[in-house]
Amino acid sequence: MKIAVLSDIHEGLNRKNTGMDIVSQLKKWIEINSPEVFIISGDMTAGPKKSLNLLNHLQEEFTKMKLLFVHGNHDIYHGDSKSAYDMLLEFPGNLGNGPVELNDSWVVIGDGGWYDYTFGIEGYTEEQFSVGTFNDFTWPDKANAHWPSSDQCETKRYLEKLEGWLKDFQGKKIIMVTHVVPFPRYIQVKNEPSWDFFNAMMGSKRFGELADKYQVKKYIFGHIHTRYHEHYNGIEIICNPLGYYPHEWNSANAKEEIFSTIKLIEI
Numbered sequence: 001m002k003i004a005v006l007s008d009i010h011e012g013l014n015r016k017n018t019g020m021d022i023v024s025q026l027k028k029w030i031e032i033n034s035p036e037v038f039i040i041s042g043d044m045t046a047g048p049k050k051s052l053n054l055l056n057h058l059q060e061e062f063t064k065m066k067l068l069f070v071h072g073n074h075d076i077y078h079g080d081s082k083s084a085y086d087m088l089l090e091f092p093g094n095l096g097n098g099p100v101e102l103n104d105s106w107v108v109i110g111d112g113g114w115y116d117y118t119f120g121i122e123g124y125t126e127e128q129f130s131v132g133t134f135n136d137f138t139w140p141d142k143a144n145a146h147w148p149s150s151d152q153c154e155t156k157r158y159l160e161k162l163e164g165w166l167k168d169f170q171g172k173k174i175i176m177v178t179h180v181v182p183f184p185r186y187i188q189v190k191n192e193p194s195w196d197f198f199n200a201m202m203g204s205k206r207f208g209e210l211a212d213k214y215q216v217k218k219y220i221f222g223h224i225h226t227r228y229h230e231h232y233n234g235i236e237i238i239c240n241p242l243g244y245y246p247h248e249w250n251s252a253n254a255k256e257e258i259f260s261t262i263k264l265i266e267i
């Protein structure tokens with residue numbers, strides 16, 4: 001079974017900045033490669049309505065392909081992120097609706113996830129991370145995502161939900177998916193407080209602990225716009241973001257970047 005993996009498409013921003021139609025290139029790639037499953041691990045675009053429309057559009061276009069999705073922080077940018085989260089559940093392939101069994105042995109378990117400052121650097125308080133301002137820069141989620149409770153409580157909610165599902169499917173071959181980062185290995189520490197401060201908002205090591213505890217086979221995430229595909233802790237790790245044009249792209253046009261970035265794995 002061929003599974004395509006991509007995250008952080010940021011459709012709106014990349015379309016505006018490249019002047020190119022990102023979705024049509026994505027469709028071209030799918031037509032040529034015809035994966036049976038496509039896993040998009042968050043940051044489709046900004047705001048739930050646009051992300052939902054894009055997901056529905058893609059799934060309607062390729063009815064034989066199973067499109068699976070977890071939301072990113074940008075997908076739930078809304079005055080009420082809980083209602084944005086619920087709106088995105090209308091997409092049947094949203095893993096927040098529950099695990100998806102691919103065949104007798106493999107199951108995909110995931111949800112967007114959030115961050116609880118477990119990747120935060122020392123010397124700052126939870127209060128400072130919760131405000132999210134360093135010098136004159138404030139982490140954009142603070143202005144654009146509005147959850148009913150604290151970052152830590154929201155993260156805990158995801159952890160409990162995911163652990164319940166992981167327990168249910170113990171013994172199966174599990175592909176775990178979040179948008180946020182599960183292991184400190186993927187956190188870039190630059191020893192510059194103006195960068196490192198915001199590592200607190202990259203994810204939670206608790207997701208990685210769950211992956212270890214339930215011995216997942218593969219872990220797919222996004223959020224950091226750096227690409228990884230390797231084995232770590234006995235887990236095949238795939239972080240495969242498209243990222244922002246131009247500084248995070250290797251090529252100047254959308255077709256080349258999309259075609260060279262999407263990863264195909266086989267189970």
Ligand SMILES: [Fe+2]
Nearest residue numbers: 008043072223
């Ligand atoms: Fe992103």
Ligand SMILES: [Fe+2]
Nearest residue numbers: 043072073223
């Ligand atoms: Fe993100």
